[in-house]
Amino acid sequence: MRHGKKFNHLGRKAAHRKAMLSNMAASLILHKRINTTLAKAKELKKYVEPLITRAKEDTTHNRRMAFSYLKNKEAIIGLFGEVIAKVGTRPGGYTRIIKTGYRLGDNAEMCIIELVDFNELMLKDAKPAKKTTRRSRRSSSKAATETPVAEAPSAEVVEEEAPKAEATKVDEPKAESTDAPEASEDSTEEKTDDK
Structure with a gap:
């Protein structure tokens, strides 16, 4: 047996x-x-x-x-x-x-x-997967704290350039805006006359 x-x-x-x-x-x-x-x-x-x-x-x-x-x-x-x-x-x-x-x-x-x-194919797949999961958990909290600080200087640069562009554009719309209120006043006068 x-x-x-x-x-x-x-x-x-x-x-x-x-x-x-x-x-x-x-x-x-x-x-x-x-x-x-x-x-x-x-x-x-x-x-x-x-x-x-x-x-x-x-x-x-x-x-x-x-x-x-x-x-x-x-x-x-x-x-x-x-x-x-x-x-x-x-x-x-x-x-x-x-x-x-x-x-x-x-x-x-x-x-x-x-x-x-x-087996290089499995080594490539296995190693980055472990690193990315660990990094994503830790880096997400770090990224949340670091992201606004990193973006703030770039936002200031954009804001500094934007007022200069708006200053030139603001002059042009003022001229148009003066015409627009007159038209609106005329239309309000017409409405009041109709009443």
Whole structure:
């Protein structure tokens, strides 16, 4: 009986499963992202993340242990070089699984598994969103206090220019306004005469 044994065998014997996970881990380290089924991605995550944690300390022993899992020199160079340079400060969670739908032939659930700090699109989306929400809350109160002060000098400049323009315009309307009251007086006289 298999009570309490939750290890996914992925429909393979042990040697085949180890070889497959080793190849997938090397591909993930070299290419930073691979497409696979969800079940394989979950097992790969358990396989790769301890290797990345081990690679944070660059010693000969850790390199040999990682090589015993990966069996690929280029993957070891990438793991201890480029990958650790980006994820060295991260305490865990080095991979991300994104579901992409179902495969056409057998309807297997497909996904993309990727190294977290290598996806520039998600980094661009994630970082500004956090900053803008924090800044908008703080800056809205600051903006409310600073805005009138900032706008006041510009308003004074406009007001200084405006009276000069109005002074020239005021002379012209006065001449027109003198004609207008006379016309209004004539019309009031006519109204009073009619009564």
